[in-house]
Amino acid sequence: MTVVRSFCRICIANCGILAEVEHGPDGDRVVKISGDPDHPISQGYVCPKGRALADAHHSPHRLTSSLVRREGTLMTTPAHDAISAAAEALAATAAQHGVQSVGFFMGSGAFIDPAGVYAFARLKAGLGTPQIYSTASVDSVAKTYVSAVMAGSTALVPHPDELGTLMLLVGSNPLVSHGQSTGFANPVQRIRDAVARGEVYVIDPRFTETARLAGNHVPARPGTDHAVLGFLVRDVLEGGYGLDAATLAATTVNLTALRAAVAPFDLHTTSELTGVTDEQLTALAASVRRAGRLAVITGTGASMSPVGNFLEWFAWALMIVTGSFDTPGGMWFNPGYRTRIDRRERLPRVRLDQPGPTAHPDILRLNGEWPASVIPEEIESGRLQALVIFGANAITCLPDTPRVTAALQALPTLVVLEVDRTETAELATHVIACHDQLERPDVLPLDMFANRVYDQYTPAVVHAHPGRVASWRALEQMGAALGLHVFGTGIDPATMDADAVLDLTTRDPEVLRALRAADGPVLTDDAHYNWVQSRLPDGVWDLAPAALVEQLRTYQPCTSMLLTPRRQLRHQNSQRYRDGDDSTAWLHPTDAAALSIHDGQLVELSSAVGTLSARVRVTDANMVGTVSVPHGWAHTNVNQLISADDLDQFTGMPQMSGTPVTLKVLEPS
Ligand code: SF4
Known part of the structure; x- marks a missing residue:
């Protein structure tokens, strides 16, 4: 048994963890995750999701091999062959329809993988397509x-x-x-x-x-x-x-x-x-x-x-x-x-003059991205012929689920890099099974989102499953098939390991060397004032x-019953880490009485674009006039109620909260 000091990368809190690992003839087994009491920021805290990292790593939902669709069925395929087949399909699409017909979509499963993000960014930039998307355009733009x-x-x-x-x-x-x-x-x-x-x-x-x-x-x-x-x-x-x-x-x-x-x-x-x-x-x-x-x-x-x-x-x-x-x-x-953006004389000026998506030219291209909500429209129009999705479950995160599903099903090439067999992976033509967070060394994914000026290096907690591949490796090989040197012309990717890619992300090998030597977080100031x-x-x-x-x-607030989201302790977006959460629709007792709805009853929620059935929980935790449904569930998929056309005029963000809905009882009490 070994104990590895690491940190959780499920969310941006990045709590320090201690992972207990047993090594056996059938591979490594993570037996326990606990909070690192010596971590200066999380101080031993770890939430139920973090404690469930071991179960998630050994979950039957985790991909253990790459897959390629043949005659309608996803077939187990060696990683190298699956990557080659995906690259071939992308290259053929680019040759036939132009590079602008190839798109890239990154989600929260990718944001936590710095080496993968680096390779993804280089691949996208190298190809020069405008079809760049991320889930940031759905919830935080x-x-x-x-x-x-x-x-x-x-x-x-x-x-x-x-x-x-x-x-x-x-x-x-x-x-x-x-x-x-x-x-x-x-x-x-x-x-x-x-x-x-x-x-x-x-x-x-x-x-x-x-x-x-x-x-x-x-x-x-x-x-x-x-x-x-x-x-x-x-x-x-x-x-x-x-x-x-x-x-x-x-x-x-x-x-x-x-x-x-x-x-x-x-x-x-x-x-x-x-x-x-x-x-x-x-x-x-x-x-x-x-x-x-x-x-x-x-x-x-x-x-x-x-x-x-x-x-x-x-x-x-x-x-x-x-x-x-x-x-x-x-x-x-x-x-x-x-x-260390404070070492620049000026903050980088944002460009607000880059053209938006073809059908919505007034929506801004912010940080080089179009809003992900237009992906179905781009596919329906034929402008998007191939899409590489990295760590995003499009089915549960994009508005108008039926439309997203139909669009992805119609896509000639859909390459998904994932750790789990998600609803989106089920629709793919190529699925690349990637290392999960316990199988890869990392640094802090988003250092500017941390609430201290610090960083941390973690080694891989376990040896990687032989059926999975590093995301950066898969992306580099796809780039090579498209004629791109993802890591630059002077570098032989065959000689690189994950630390070498992390070196590139830090831009200074000394930084990573110091982090590796520290065996834990390295802090500078507590906070950093008067520089902006x-x-x-x-x-x-x-x-x-x-x-x-x-x-x-010109804004007009709406006064009808409104949908509100809620986060859950055992879920991170669409990833469920433990049992205990449910997808009930929460309703205030006053609204329940007015609509003759009882606790536990099955109801249908309807919006301007769709319907959704859910069981009601009557609770005064909810405000009168609102109904709360959590995001991220595949069977109670709240995105069925959200429009992909009603987008913010500047950012293209869909209205995931505050959507007008009506309720109808589906079964007698
Ligand atoms: S998911 Fe939980 S344990 Fe992991 S970083 Fe976030 S708060 Fe910490």
């Missing part, structure tokens, strides 16, 4: 867009000061889901510490686990959360509680336009719109005044809604006008241990970008 238009750069990831006295969590439930863009390891202790230091508010239509612990719950109707923040910005500006006029004039533009944009959000109007009482709003505003500086953390519950852009805008505006950004007591920006303002591409924050002002002016 509002953050990217707002950073682009307010800061001029998308390289900024804010994190709360661990010593701050006021934290607002909007549509974020870190006790269950440990961070969308800021890692939230050891969440119970962190929330308790934050409450002991000051105040924590949770703005959410559901009375979540985090709201219970925080003690301050502000239940706002879905699609109106931005109004609560707009009210707070208005209060700060009217009361003069934030930065003085001279500082605002020197560090921002469009203050007058911001004042005008938040002017409608007075106490009465905001209360009417959001359902939050006057007393709750007044108490919240008083807390902001008292604290002076604050941290606002937004989660998918709100950022996936039709007001995702406004929410991020007002969150950033609130922190800018209170002087909370880049300052102790507020939020700091992680420059990344490896990335002077590096903004234009030197100022734009408090009211014209595009957002106009979008807000």
Whole structure:
């Protein structure tokens, strides 16, 4: 038995783990995963998903060989042959229809594999196709867009000061889901510490686990959360509680336009719109005044809604006008241990002039990507003939499931690089079985998303299953078949191992050498302040970008029954790590009584585009007027209710939250 010090890569909290491994004649067996008590960030914490890593690694759902479809059936195929066949099909497509007919789609299973991401990026760039997609366009692109238009750069990831006295969590439930863009390891202790230091508010239509612990719950109707923040910005500006006029004039533009944009959000109007009482709003505003500086953390519950852009805008505006950004007591920006973006004179300026998808030219190509929701349309039109999907379960993450399914089935070439036999893999022409996280060495996948400036190297915890291949190796071989040197012309890929690829991702071999020698996390500063303002591409924050002002002016909130998502403790997106979660539709007792629906009854939810059946759980944790269904389930697939045509005008993000629905009883009680 050996104990390997590593870290979990299921989510961006990246908790330190100790993996106990037995070595036998039939290979390595992971017998236990526990929290690493010496890890300075997670401090021994590990959630149920992390503890289940051993079961997931040995799960029968895990792929143990690559597959190629022959005469309609996926057949077990040696990895090398499957990769060659996939590469041949991609090359034939590019030759016949042009490179623009080959697409690449990356998901959360890929984001956690730095060497694979590096090879994928090089392959995509080398081929030169515009058909580049990722799941970031489904759940978090509002953050990217707002950073682009307010800061001029998308390289900024804010994190709360661990010593701050006021934290607002909007549509974020870190006790269950440990961070969308800021890692939230050891969440119970962190929330308790934050409450002991000051105040924590949770703005959410559901009375979540985090709201219970925080003690301050502000239940706002879905699609109106931005109004609560707009009210707070208005209060700060009217009361003069934030930065003085001279500082605002020197560090921002469009203050007058911001004042005008938040002017409608007075106490009465905001209360009417959001359902939050006057007393709750007044108490919240008083807390902001008292604290002076604050941290606002937004989660998918709100950022996936039709007001995702406004929410991020007002969150950033609130922190800018209170002087909370880049300052102790507020939020700091992680420059990344490896990335060290603070060593540049200026942050990279984002390009907002690149053409969008053919059918939606006004949607922006952000960070070189089109929104993934247009993939079915691109396939239906014949523009997309071959797609390489890396670590994304398109069937459970893209809107309009029947349309996605039909489109993927019609695709002549669908190459899926995966660790599990997912619903999307079942539709593929080629499936490449890849190493899972316990089988590969890694560094921190997204160093700027960590809530400390640190990095960590982990060796592979177990020897890899002989039927699986490293994702970077598969992608490099596909590139070679397409005539590309994925790792550069001077490098012989045959001589490379995973560490050599990680070296390329760090750009400096000394960095990886130091991380490997450390046997655990290597930290620099606790936080890193006062470096952003002077590096903004234009030197100022734009408090009211014209595009957002106009979008807000025409926004009409919806007053019917609204769908809201919920994260679950044993799921990470579509991956289930343990039993115990269910896909029930949560309904408030008042709504249940009005609709004559009883606990446990089967109902049909209908939206403008589809229907879904689910059993109801009647609970007062849900706000009146909302029905909550979790994302990521294949049989209760909430994406059946989501439109692939109703996309945000700038980002192309679908409305995964705040969708109008009706309910109908399917069986008598
Ligand atoms: S919170 Fe859970 S899933 Fe996320 S890194 Fe930690 S153990 Fe893994």
